[in-house]
Amino acid sequence: MTELALLVQGLLDGSIYALIAVGLTLVYGLLRILHVAHAALFTLGGYVGVVVTNETGSFILALVAAMIVAGIAGMIIYRLVYQPILHLPPYVALIASIGLFIAMQEGFRFYDEQGVSYVNPPVQGTLELAGQTLQLAKIVTFFVAIILIGGLGLLAAKTRTGVAWRATVTMPAMAESFGINIIQVRYINFFIGSALAAVAGVMVSLTTNLVEPTSGDVWSYKALAIIVLGGLGSMRGTLIACFALGVLEAFATTTCVPLGNIQICLGEIMNRDAIAFAFLVIVLMIRPQGLFVRA
Amino acid sequence: MRTKLLFAGVLSAGIFAAGMAQAQNIKIGFHAPLTGFAAADGKSAVLGAQLAVEQINAKGGVNGKKLQLVIYDDQASPKNSAPIANKLISQDKVALAISGSYSGATRAAAGVFQKAKVPYIAAYAVHPSITKAGPYVFRTSFVGEVQGRAGAKLVGDILxxxxxxxxxxxxxxxxxxxxGFKEKAAAYGVKIVSEYEYSIKNRQFGPIIAKVKADKPDAIYATGYFFTAGPLVRQLRAAGVKAVVIGQEGYDSQKFIKIAGKAAEGVVITTSLNRDSKRAVTLGFIKAFEKKAGYKADMVAATTHTAIYVAAAALKAAGSMDPAAIRAAIAKTTVNAATGQISFNSLGEVQKSVLVQVVRNGNWHFHSKIDDKMLLAPPTK
Known part of the structure; x- marks a missing residue:
């Protein structure tokens, strides 16, 4: 029974990773940039979600506002930070991205150094399911993630924009010669990826009721580990890595394995947040190309 | 050129004059996490210390001199606090220093102050090794083990x-x-069913809570700070776990109640600040702090406020700027401060009672007091 509960918790956490990692994979696939500052948009989403909910009382409005604000912020980041240095080696963009991440954290601190909380936290119900009490907010997060990411997949597969998008990812020069506006594709890319991170930020704030300037920290480097695991740029691989990591963390942090007379508890040996990297090291030793190679 | 020279002359005269004015002050070094994950505690620490300095200066200062805080941001990190300690000693030439920071940062700085023989008071850092740095290091709040032992008594004997x-x-x-908790648990009939660990960056406790629920405990002894405990308690209650949660002074902030909301009701903690205190010093502090800070007093503010009062009392008793004299005065001092009657043992550890607070109707209130001198005896070596 506990195993089932852990599996469920792992999958629920995995859906948050998915919301964040999708944007990161999109950016990497398109520009070959490790967009560390992506996690700051997760935090930004959280701040907007809490503040707008507190001001207006409408959570839906807050969620939409968070998506739009973070989406636009993502486009601005592309225009002001990445576009001018695209012709430079990739590490330049990486350094710029880390710098931007720190700068944005300090920006949040200017707004509210102690972090923000909901006055009346929305979506606080619980659900009894197979003998378990689950937080409604987490279930909603799971389905929101499935719907948004599934919708994105459909968009990429079925629409003209999607075709242009995929063409730009695989062969930017060829796509441009066929009349695709690759700059526009990049803007859309940053908007969608950032908006998804904002959704994750808002949904996480529902269960913690605390958004701090450093809220994005853990997610930023963990999401990087996830997209490397997933094979850098492979959407399917990234999604599988997200849920696999969520489940792995759930079991590894709480379960002890008897080894002879002693109990080996992984949770005592390493931090929950280190597990992603241990997993990454092991996978890279066996499969240097990541779990899933880009098709 | 001439105007530039003139300007430089005026400027240097100004600096000289400022230096003269400052020479009349007694400098107290202070480091706290003003930025980073612990910034909220750092803010309370600074405000608590500033309040104490203002109050003491308003009453004429110490031996005719005003107190002056020299504040640095250590981000609660040992790699920042050690250089800060060096700066406070050699550049700012402080008479003594106070840590308004966490254990990691305080441990690193304690060694530096001890080596330079500059008295150093840890306001609320709990790690036992801090005072072991040497005779120049003191602590105005409980060493972690002592508070942990009080926690065991609270769970087994009181609750x-x-x-x-x-x-x-x-x-x-x-x-x-x-x-400390484990050391005394059995003595109070407490059985530890299981233990889970989490890192300070964790705010999502789904898997741990799923296991706790299966353990069916009577009580949960959860260590943490308000920013980890707030989300934890909220998620515990949301998952239907009804066992009483026992916390410590890390919870001790109005912010904990704000984050956890209704889930905070009934949470019991061991701490140093009694909100329902009848002592004039504590009441006065609680009122003055809320007026200055714009939010309710917490443990961090109360202990840093206390540490400044201890420093002031020692400076007054020493009557000189000689570090050895100041150290000896701290060791001998007995101060009636916001967190209680403060005196130190031979290791520089505070000797006072533990206050138990409980959340009722969205506020911290008095629950009980642990006074057992044997149980609370701080380590002497």
């Missing part, structure tokens, strides 16, 4: 709970508290 789950914060704070 009469038997089956306990530990949710332990994996840092100096959480681990030293839990060491």
């Amino acid at each position: 009469k709970k038997r089956r306990v789950v530990l949710i332990t914060l994996k840092n100096d704070f959480g681990r030293s508290l839990v060491r």
Whole structure:
């Protein structure tokens, strides 16, 4: 029974990773940039979600506002930070991205150094399911993630924009010669990826009721580990890595394995947040190309 | 050129004059996390210390001189606090220094102050090794183990709970508290069913809570700070876990209640600040702090406020700027401060009673007081 509960918790956490990692994979696939500052948009989403909910009382409005604000912020980041240095080696963009991440954290601190909380936290119900009490907010997060990411997949597969998008990812020069506006594709890319991170930020704030300037920290480097695991740029691989990591963390942090007379508890040996990297090291030793190679 | 020279002359005269004015002041070094994850505690620490300095200066200062705080941001990190300690000693030439920071940062600085023989008071850092740096290092709040032992008494003897789950914060704070708790648990009839650990960056406790629920404990001894405990308690209650949660001074902030909301009701903690205190010093502090800060007093503010009063009392008694004299005065001092009657043992550890607070109707209130001198005896070596 506990195993089932852990599996469920792992999958629920995995859906948050998915919301964040999708944007990161999109950016990497398109520009070959490790967009560390992506996690700051997760935090930004959280701040907007809490503040707008507190001001207006409408959570839906807050969620939409968070998506739009973070989406636009993502486009601005592309225009002001990445576009001018695209012709430079990739590490330049990486350094710029880390710098931007720190700068944005300090920006949040200017707004509210102690972090923000909901006055009346929305979506606080619980659900009894197979003998378990689950937080409604987490279930909603799971389905929101499935719907948004599934919708994105459909968009990429079925629409003209999607075709242009995929063409730009695989062969930017060829796509441009066929009349695709690759700059526009990049803007859309940053908007969608950032908006998804904002959704994750808002949904996480529902269960913690605390958004701090450093809220994005853990997610930023963990999401990087996830997209490397997933094979850098492979959407399917990234999604599988997200849920696999969520489940792995759930079991590894709480379960002890008897080894002879002693109990080996992984949770005592390493931090929950280190597990992603241990997993990454092991996978890279066996499969240097990541779990899933880009098709 | 001439105007430039003139300007430089005026400027240097100004600096000289400012230096003269400052020479009349007694400098107290102070480091706290003003930025980073612990910034909220850092803010309370600074405000608590500033309040104490203002109050003391308003009454004429110490031996005719005004106190002056020299504040640095250590981000609660040992790699920042050691250089800050060096700066406070050699550049700012402080008479003594106070840590308004966490254990990691305080441990690193304690060694530096001890080596330079500059008195150093840790306001609320709990790790046992801090005062072991040497005779120049003191602490105005409980060493982690002592508070952990009080936690065991609270659970087993006062609340009469038997089956306990530990949710332990994996840092100096959480681990030293839990060491003390485990040491005394059996003596109070407490059975530790299981223990889970989490890192300070964790805010999502789904898997741990799923296991805790299966453990069916009577009580949960969860170490942490308000920013980890707030989300933890909220998620515990949302998952239908009804066992009483026992926390420590890391919870001790109005912010904990704000984050956890209704889930905070009934949470019991061991701490140093009594909100329902009848003592004039404590009442005065609580009122003055809320007026200055714009939010309710917390443990961090109360202990840094206390540390400044201890420093002032010692400076007054020493009557000189000689570090050895100031050290000796701290060791001998007895101060009636916001967190209680403060005196130190031979290791520089504070001797006072533990106050138990409970959340009722969205505020911290008095629950009980642990006065057992044997149980609370701080280590002497």
